[in-house]
Amino acid sequence: MRETHLEDGKWWVSPYNFEPSVRESLNLPEKVEIHDATLRDGEQTPGVVFSVDDKIEIATKLDELGVDRIEAGMPAVSPDDVTAIKEISKLGLKSKIFTFARAMKTDIDLAIECGADGVVIEVPIGYPKLVTQFGWTWRDVAEKTAPIIKYAKDNGLHALFFPYDTTRARKDDLTNLCNYIMDHTAPDSIGIVDTMGCATPEAIKHMVRWVNDMTGLPIEIHTHNDFGMGVATELAAVTAGANCVHSCANGLGERTGNAALEELMMGLHLLYGYDTNYKLDKIPELAEMIAQKSNIPIARNKPVLGHGNFIRESGIGINYVMNDPLVMFATHPSLTGKLGEVVLGKKSGKASIIYKMGEMGLGELDDDTIGAILAEVKAAGIAKRDVLTNDEFANIVAAMTKK
C-alpha cells in the first residue's frame, strides 16, 4: 500500500486521503480484486450486442489492463455466448473466467462446458422481486440454491453466491438465507448486489460488515449507478473490508450503468493507495473499443475517459495546463493517455492570448495589443457560444496587428 498522495509528476490527489486518522478509520483489505462484467451486465445495456469476435477482443484487452476476473457472459442467453465463453476460456488469459448462472443445474453444466473457472449463481432476495416478480420466500431461494452451490463446487468451480437486489432485502430474509446457505454448503464468496443502485455508501458499509459477520465469507460488491454513486458505494464497500469489486468498462450496464471499471481502477490505485498492476495507460484503448462496439459514445466530461477532461478555456492559471499540469489537474493527462489543451473563448485572459500566440508561433506583442485581441476573442466566443478554432484566432491577430 502506498501512503502518499502524490507521485512523480503523475498525480497529486488530496493528502487528507492518507491522513493517519482517516486511514485508521478504514478496514481496507490487503488486496482487492476486480471482477469485470462488461461482457454480461454491460451487454445487458438495451441494444448492445457484442459478437463472438468482439467478446474475444474485449476479454483480451481487459486481461491486458489487469482485471482479475472476466465475467464472460451468461451461456443460457444464446449459443453465441457459449461459443464466445469457450473461446475466451481457451485463450489462456491471466484473468479468471466466470459465467453468470441461475440457480439451475443446467446453467452450471453450461459453465463447466464453457471451461469457466467460476460461476456467479444469481438468485433474487430483494423483497419487491422475491414477492412480486417470483412469488418465492427466502426458503424457496435457499432450497433451490444450496444444492446448486454444492454442485458448482463439486465440479471445481469458484461459486460466487449472488443474492441480487440485496440492498432491498428484508433483514429476516437475508439473515435466514445466509444462515441456511452456510449451514448447508458454503459458497466461496458472496455478493452484495445493489441492483437498483439505491443504497448509500453508509448503508453499503453496514451491509458488508453485517454479511461478513453472518457468513465469514469474502465479500464482493456489485452496484449500479442510478443515483450517480455506483463507484462511490463500491469503494465504500472496500473501506469496510470487501475483497472484490464488480465493474463494467465505460460504465455500461442496465439503465444508468454499473460501476465503471476505469473509475474503480483510478480510485483504488490513486485515492486509496493500492499498489496495483493496472495498465492505466491502456484505458483509452479499451474505452474506444467499447464505445465503438457498443455504439455508445463517450460523454466528453466522463470521468477518466472524456476527451474534454484536460481542456481549459478559463484564463486563470492557463500557463500551467501544459507546463505544470498537476497545478491544474489531479492527474497528469498522459497517465490516462490524454493531452492537455488550451482553448480560447469568452473565459480567456491575457495569459491565454500570450500562451496561444507562443503555441502557434505568432510572436510577441505589447500589452495594449494583447488586451485588444483579448476583447475580440471574448466577443467572438460569446457570439459563437463556443471556443475559437486556431484559424479564427489567427484571423483576429492578423486583423488587430494590420498596419
Ligand SMILES: CC(=O)SCCNC(=O)CCNC(=O)[C@H](O)C(C)(C)COP(=O)(O)OP(=O)(O)OC[C@H]1O[C@@H](n2cnc3c(N)ncnc32)[C@H](O)[C@@H]1OP(=O)(O)O
Ligand atoms: C436482476 C435480473 O434481471 S437477473 C438476470 C438478467 N439477465 C437476463 O435476463 C439475461 C438475458 N435473458 C435471456 O436471454 C432470457 O431471459 C433467459 C435465457 C435467461 C431465460 O429465458 P426463458 O427461457 O424465457 O426463461 P424464463 O424467464 O421463462 O425462466 C425459466 C425458469 O427460470 C426460473 N428462474 C429465473 N431466475 C432464476 C434464478 N435466478 N434461479 C433459479 N431459477 C430461476 C424461472 O422461475 C423459470 O422457472 P419455471 O420454468 O419453473 O417457471
Ligand SMILES: O=C(O)CCC(=O)C(=O)O
Ligand atoms: O442486473 C441484472 O439484470 C442481473 C443481476 C445483476 O447483475 C444485478 O442485480 O445487478
